[in-house]
Amino acid sequence: MKKGLSVLAVTLLFVFLLSGCFSNNRNENSQQNVSDGNSGGGTESTEITFLVLDAWAEQAKKVIEAFEAENPDIKVKVEVQPFSQIFEAIEVQMKSGKTSFDVFPVDSPLTTNYAIKGFLAPLDPYFDDSMKTLWLDTALQAGTYNGQLMSAPMNTSSQVLFYNKDLFEQRGVTPPPSDDPSHRWTWEQLVEAAKQLTYDTNDDGTPDIYGFSFDQIDRPYQLLPLGQSLGAEQVISDDGLVSKGYTNSESMVQGSIFYYDLFNTWKVSPKIPQELSRDYFKTGKVAMFLGTTATMHIFKDKINLGVSYHPYFEGKKVVTPTGSWHLGISAYSNKKEAAGKFIQFFSVGKGAEIWLKEYGQIPALKSLLKTLNEQVEPGSIESQVFKIASYEVENTAVLRPRTPGYLEWESILRSAFEDIKNGADPKTALDNAVEIIDKQLVKYKSAVKP
Template identity: 35%
Template sequence: MNAKRITAALLALVMVISLCACSAPGASGSSPSQTDDNGGQSITCLFYSDVWADYLYEVNDAFTAETGITVNMEYYPFDQFFELVEVKLSSGSSDYDVVHVDVPMVAAYTERDYLLSLDQFYSDEEKDMFIESALEAGTWNDQLMAAPMETSSQVLYYNKALLDEAGVEYPSASIEDRLTYDELYDLAKKVQKAVDPDGAKAISGFMFEQVNRPYQILCMPNGLGAPSIGDDSFTVRGILDSEPWIEAMTVYQDAFEEGISLRGITADETLSNFASGKIAFMIGGSWVIDALEEAGIDNFGYAPHPYFEGHNPATPTGSWHYGIPKNAQNVDAAAEYIKYMTVGNGHDMLMENFPALPATTHQLNRILNAEPSDDFTTEVLRLQAYEALNTAVPRPITPGYTEYENIVGTAMEDIANGSDVKECLESAVEQLEIAFEKYQ
C-alpha cells in the first residue's frame, strides 16, 4: 500500500479537511428506512470524516454479503459533526442507527441519555478483546456505552538534518533506551545552541505537536503517577493542585522559560514548523507522517515517548468509538454491524489494510510482532502498538470533559506563557468545581 496514501488518511483523522458536509460516492444522504430498495434490512451510520470511505466500502460489502444488511454511510467534517450529533441525539431523532463517538464524549452522551448500552450485545470474553485503556474509556457507570473502533498513541520525532548539523547522536528507537524528559531537554538545548546560537532562525529544540492541549500534555502529570481526575469522575481538588501536577507543569513550563519550546507557536502550526526544519524534536501521532513525506521522509527519525526517571512511562491515547443512538430504528442490525467492525471479521479486514492503531489486543500484537522492516510508517505503528499495550492512559472519563478540556487547556497555555504554575492550577480547580455542579 502506498505510504503517502496511508498517512494522508491518518492526517485527515485529526484535521478539518472540508468546510461542508460530505458523503462519499454511493453514500446515503437521506433518512434511514427499515428496509432497502430490495426489501432487505438497512442501517444508516453517521461518521466523522470520509477518511475511512475507501476502506469501509469493501468491508461494508463483505458485511452485507454475510448478513444481508445494507449499510448507508454519511460523513461530516469535524466542525459540523459534533454539532450535528448534538442536534440529532438531543432531539430524539431516529435518523441514525450507528454514530461515531469521540471517546471523551462517552460519559457526557450517556448522561444526556443519547446512547444505548452495548452490554446486552458484548460478552465478557468479547470485551476482553479490547485493550484496557479503550474499554475503560468506552465505559460509563459500569456499562459499555461505545465500542472502540481504534485507538491512538504518540512517538518522539526528530529532524535528522538539525541533529547532524549539531553533531548530536540520534536517540534510539528501542523501548529500553527511552529518553527521560531531562535527557530530551538537554539534547534539544544542544541542537539549538549549535544550529541557532543567537535565536535568529527561531528554531525550537522541542515541542509537543498539540501544544497546550490536554490530550498530549496530560501524559506529564500522569507520568509522575498523578491521575487526571478523581475516581468519582468529578473531583479535581487535591489532584490538579497536587505536588505531582505542580512538578509536571513546572517541567512543562521550563521548556518555554528556557527557550527550548518557543512561545507563540500554536497547535495548528507545530507540524508545519517541524516538517520545515524549525523544530528539532516533536511529540506527535502517526498522522504526522504525511507531512514528513512531503518534506522528505529520510530527514526524520523516531524514538519512544519520553518519561520521568524513576516513574513508569505514560502516553496519550484514545480515538473514535461506535455507539447506537437511543432512538435508533434498527438496533439489532446496528449492534451486529458494530460487533463485526470491532471484534469480528470487519475489524480485522479494516485494520490489516487501513493503518490506524487498532484497539484490540490481537491486532496490536499483530503489528508489534510483525517482521522488522525499513518502512517508516510500519515501524512508527509498531512503536505505538507497544505504547498502546503497555503505557496508555485514557483522558479523564467524566460527563464534564468539554469543560475540563477548555479549563485545563487554558491553564496549560497560561503556564506555558509564564504564569505562576500553582496559581493556574488552583484557578482551574475552582473553575471546574463550579462547572461540574450541573452534573452532580
C-alpha cells in the first residue's frame, strides 16, 4: 500500500498548483466584452498571433502561407512553445487576463476545463451547423461544451499494434492479422505471443527482448481502453465532478490488474519510463508496440515493420482511444473575427488538406478520411496503418472523459498507473487515486451547470 501512494504523493504538489488557476478570474473572463479590432474586411492589415507546438511549427507554416495567400489582409505571426511548457504558458497568460496570442492549441479533453475558466471564445459565429457535420462525431463532441463549439479539431488520433516482423520470424511466432478487424487479436492472444517473444539473449537472468510495450506507458489516453473493453461505460460522472465508483469501478480495477500482470506477473513488458518506449521498439528490444499512427514514421526505416488492429478482451467490447489537438480563440483576443476565419480555414477549409499532407495525422474531416489512402502508395506500411486507423476512428473510438478537472484527474491517475506498473496493488492504487481526485474536483462544482 505504501508503494501505491509513493508517486501519488509527489503528484499532489502539481495538483495543488493547478488549483490556483481556477478562481474568480473565470467570471471576469466570461463577462468581459472585448470588441474586435480590424476584422480583416478593410484595406488595413490585421495581424493575429498563433501559438504552436515546436513539434509541428514547420508544418503549420505551410497552412499559414496558404491562408495568407487567400486572405492578404490578415497576417499570421507564429509563437512557438515546446510541449513541456505549452500548458503552463496558456494557464499563466490566461490567468493574467492578457494573452500574447489570439489562436492557441487545445488538447481536446481540456476544452471543458478551458471553457469553464473563461479561456475560450465560442466558435459558433464561424462554424454553422453544416460545417460541424463535416467532422467525425467524436471530434465535434470533444470540441463542444454546453451546446457551444469551443474548439475546432486540427486532426484526430488512433492507435495500432505495430510489431517487429524479424523478431516474430526468429522466434517462430505467427504475427497478428491485418486483413480484417473481426480477426484482430484478443489481449489474451497478445499475452501468449508476448511470452514467447520475451527472452534473455546473454543468459544473465534478465530479458533483453520484451514481448510488448505501450507507447504512452502510464497515460490514461493509452490505458483507459483496458477497463472500457471490460465494461467500464463511464470513467467519471456525467457532470465530470465525481470519479469514485467510476475511475475505480470493478471493470477499471480488472483492467488495471491486467496492466499490473504485464509488468509484474508475466513480465513481458519492460518497466521503463515513457520517454524510452519508442527507443526500445525502434532498437529491437520490444517485439510489439501499441502506439499512435504518428509513431509509424519513427520506425518504418529502422525495423521490418508490421501492423495490426488494437487488441480487446475475448468476448468483450472493442475500444480504441481517440482525440487530438484542437484550435481555440483566446477570450482576450481583440481580433476574434480574423482568428475565427483562420481556424475555419485550418479545420474545414483548404488548410485541413494541407495539414494532412504536411503532418500526416488522421484527419477529423470525414471527407479527407475517405480519401486518406489516396495520399500514400498502395500496399505500403502507411497504407496499412491508415486503413486500420480509419476503421477504428469511425467504429471503435471512445473519447477521454469530459471533466473540468481533466488535468488533475489525468495527473493523479497517471501516478496511480505508474505505481501499479512498479508493483502496487491495482485496487488500492485506484481507490487512493479517486479519493484525491474528488477532493480536487470539488472546486469546479459552482461552475458546472446542472
